[in-house]
């Protein structure tokens with residue numbers, strides 16, 4: 001049979017749920033937009049990347065590794081783990097490194113969830129959680145959101161209703177809604193959970209909202225895992241580094257499941273250098289906050305509704321007169337501005353917009369205004 005055959009029978013051994021799995025939609029790459037619409041000077045506000053880049057110290061750390069590329073990285077990531085251990089005041093044996101935090105979410109699902117199990121997550125929760133349930137051939141239980149955020153009491157009930165639940169995934173702040181959970185409510189939620197259910201707190205945007213840092217809860221709960229990333233505030237999305245903090249037995253299991261060299265030599269060195277430069281993170285946080293305030297005022301002035309966000313993006317409602325989010329998204333693309341439509345989340349009227357630099361944001365608002373006023 002030729003390699004171009006369309007015979008689907010080879011797929012028969014796959015889980016049914018995998019056959020129905022839609023691929024993860026990444027933000028449109030700048031190069032693609034340039035190719036499709038012939039626009040140059042593209043502004044990408046679609047993937048919650050850091051518009052300020054990364055700490056200058058990262059460049060030096062990467063340069064130092066360039067002569068060593070023929071050598072495998074340290075498979076245990078000793079120096080990065082040591083730095084993370086100091087930074088988070090936790091034992092090195094409680095840390096697992098990942099090829100981005102997505103890798104860790106995947107490792108968690110592969111370690112704890114099999115075909116007869118269930119994963120609980122919220123409506124409008126990060127899309128990967130439902131995908132992981134499908135990938136494991138498990139049952140994904142989506143709990144209706146409350147005011148666009150997690151409804152913890154309903155999620156607790158879902159765990160009671162599904163005795164086969166192995167993991168509850170919670171992004172805090174949540175992507176794409178930007179909502180944040182109350183710490184006391186979260187504490188009560190975790191405390192009420194059977195110890196056999198793993199609670200995974202995805203803190204990908206924690207640097208933008210330090211009050212969401214729930215590291216302290218790890219001291220109280222062995223069934224809690226916190227997942228973090230260097231892709232957002234640290235500005236290393238292109239390098240793929242993330243980490244999980246957990247009890248030592250959970251970390252031991254995750255470290256058995258992960259690929260032997262899942263973080264590259266350059267990724268390890270860059271992340272350690274980035275972690276050291278907390279001054280940069282402070283600048284990132286302040287800039288994001290200032291720009292978020294500015295954007296909120298502009299959306300108000302344009303008559304666009306939005307959800308208050310605790311991260312580096314904001315969900316904006318595009319239901320204006322005859323226009324809708326898909327039409328506005330298309331018009332933005334044609335003028336070189338990439339944002340994220342949310343129809344895949346069932347949020348047809350909304351766009352998620354990453355907070356850019358002052359210049360990026362001005363371009364976004366000017367372009368939006370011209371589209372809405374049709375001038």
Ligand SMILES: Cc1ncc(COP(=O)(O)O)c(C=O)c1O
Nearest residue numbers: 100101102126171175204229231
């Ligand atoms: C909530 C959340 N978790 C995890 C990730 C994965 O990020 P990465 O794999 O780059 O660390 C993202 C990326 O958008 C995210 O929004």
